[in-house]
Amino acid sequence: MSILLPNRYLKPADSLAVHAAELYRVMPPASSVGAGWASYRSLFGALPFERFVLTLDVLVGLGVVRLEGQQLVKVAEGAA
Numbered sequence: 001m002s003i004l005l006p007n008r009y010l011k012p013a014d015s016l017a018v019h020a021a022e023l024y025r026v027m028p029p030a031s032s033v034g035a036g037w038a039s040y041r042s043l044f045g046a047l048p049f050e051r052f053v054l055t056l057d058v059l060v061g062l063g064v065v066r067l068e069g070q071q072l073v074k075v076a077e078g079a080a
Contacts, residue, residue, distance in 0.1 A: 033067075
């Protein structure tokens with residue numbers, strides 16, 4: 001069963017795609033991984049850290065966030 005996109009077993013609010021979009025929306029242009037984790041927890045409660053990492057994987061895979069050292073940096077439009 002996929003957790004990336006909603007389906008009949010997974011509500012849209014629980015899908016990684018929605019979590020990635022919501023996290024991206026509240027992220028500043030650059031932040032530490034710890035600050036990203038804090039933002040994720042404030043948005044989605046007590047989900048495990050592994051779920052946060054999967055959400056980051058989606059953002060990195062889409063090319064909208066990159067990891068520079070220990071900073072999560074939003075990629076500027078047209079820079080990819």
